[in-house]
Amino acid sequence: MRRLIAQLARFGVVGAVGFVVDTTVFNVLRITVLDPDEVHSGPFWAKVISTVVAIFVNWMGNRYWTFREQRRAVATREGIEFVVVSLGGMVIALACLGVSHYVMGLTSVLADNVANIVGLVLGTVFRFWLYKVWVYHPERTGSEPVATDVAHEGRALDSTG
Template identity: 30%
Template sequence: MPSQTRIRRLAVLGSRFLTVGAISTVIEIAVFNLLHYALGTDLIVAKIVASLVALVNAYFGNREWTFRHRGQHGRVLELVLFLVVNAICTLLGAGIVAVGVGMLASPGPVLVNVVNLVSIVIVVFMRFLFYHFVVFRGVRPSATVGTAGERSGR
């Protein structure tokens, strides 16, 4: 496959991933602020719960839109890999928030949200790599097209 075609496909994949991620990010930030500031939930608990709520949107958005043509795993293995990857990424995000907020002299809502956004950016990059190379890897047999010049997916 020519490199321009690969780059174009990766750009489309990345754009879809970022769209799903943007929606999930809005969900995560809203839930985080609702839990921590409106309901008084502990900072780290609010971060973990918010990440898990956004995760539901992320799974279905990425499975059914971004990576719909990929993934040779069965649904159960795919879901297990997705959950393991996201457990790692959720803990990474919570760790970044804990360390970042701990370094602040007076962590008000704006600075806490800045730290939270930094954690989200880092975790989004890690998730894309994991989704692309681990969770939704390979072409689904049902998505293959037998035309000349295309790969068979196996």
């Protein structure tokens, strides 16, 4: 249980960094080159670009920190699976933005950011679950999680004297 909590905390930190990257890139693009007054689908494309950048940042953080004990020796398949799951999270975020901006007509910067945050939260839950049970699952990565519960620690202490 402590291992899961620590992993969730690391995932949260990586996610927070990814959130800052995503939100910053989204807003910079939305208010400059992809301003909806100039490019009708600007917020949509700003979200796609910001998500792609954040996916890369998150993969590096999760591969080398959150799920470091379970990462694969060869990163190619893991990276592809990570991107697939992350794109699923992006679809969730884009759906929230699309409904808010294009269906409900809430087109202000604030409304786009609220929709972005709602989408990121829903996408985060989706991604963590699939990273845990699919991308970095110990049976798929060939590694077993490091035991950190009290019973295992007690045995380790007994064997050292």
